[in-house]
Amino acid sequence: MANKFSLRPYTPADEDVAIELWRRTWAQHYPHIDFDERVDWWRERWRKELVPVAQIVMAEVEEQPHSPLIPAHSPPRSQSGSALAQQGAGIQQEGSHRAGSPLSRGRTEKKLAGFVTVDPKTMYLDQIVVAPEHWGSDVARTLLDEAKRLSPRGLDLLVNKDNFRAIRFYEKHGFVYAGEDKNPVSGKPVSRMTWRAP
Numbered sequence: 001m002a003n004k005f006s007l008r009p010y011t012p013a014d015e016d017v018a019i020e021l022w023r024r025t026w027a028q029h030y031p032h033i034d035f036d037e038r039v040d041w042w043r044e045r046w047r048k049e050l051v052p053v054a055q056i057v058m059a060e061v062e063e064q065p066h067s068p069l070i071p072a073h074s075p076p077r078s079q080s081g082s083a084l085a086q087q088g089a090g091i092q093q094e095g096s097h098r099a100g101s102p103l104s105r106g107r108t109e110k111k112l113a114g115f116v117t118v119d120p121k122t123m124y125l126d127q128i129v130v131a132p133e134h135w136g137s138d139v140a141r142t143l144l145d146e147a148k149r150l151s152p153r154g155l156d157l158l159v160n161k162d163n164f165r166a167i168r169f170y171e172k173h174g175f176v177y178a179g180e181d182k183n184p185v186s187g188k189p190v191s192r193m194t195w196r197a198p
Contacts, residue, residue, distance in 0.1 A: 005113055005139060007146055010056035017112050018058070019043055021129055028132040029163070050126060054117040055150045059130075059139050061113040116143040120151040135165075144173055154196040161189050170195075 010018070019042055027035045050056065114130035125147050130140045147155055158181055159166050170193050178192040 005059050005061040005137075005142070006110075007057050007059055007142065010051075010058055010115065014058060014112070014115075015043075015046065018056075018115055018129075019046060021112055021115070021131055022127070025129050025132060050117050053119045053121070054126060055120060056115060056117045057143065057146050057150075058112060059114040059116075059143055060110040061134065061139075062108040063111055113137075114139045114143055116147050118147040118151050118155065123151050123154050123156050125151070125155045125157040140169060141173065144169075148195070148197075152197055154194065156192065156194050158183070158190045159193055161191055167191065167193075 019039065022042060023035045023039055027033075112131070113134045114128070116125070116129075117127045118125045128140060128143050128147070130137075130143070134140075155175075156178070157170070157175070159170065160183070161167075173195070175193040175195045178194040181190050181192050182188065183190050
């Protein structure tokens, strides 16, 4: 069963977790680059270039906290009833059924699954960042749909030419190639892609 996720506006309290997700995602995609060295630069860019002009929307996923006291899977069918009772008793001895306990049934916590930054005035979509564990889910598509809602006239973006996964994703959702460009920081070649409202 897929985790539920929701969108909400960015708040200043999100800065650290957003930047860490940004770093972790790029480190996963380009493991040969030391992105730890770029965190200060990212923070400066976040504060001075993105937050003042962009609409930033956070995607949060509701997750059930995992505890080592609760098996991640059901016990084998052959396990005896007394063994199950002992297992359950052991959990109760740890106090897992007390109200407010991290092992209480039904308790969920929200974790950042991704974010999008878009400037509706310039129609520039600077970042869609999705946590690697949510790649292939609906998080990226939902964030892109939100960017289109915030900038209904259209969107422009730059994407690294070797980021084939991202290029396929944008093409699938109506973006077209609009020419060559260079990354202003690394100087690496990038593709400009654009989407315009029908």
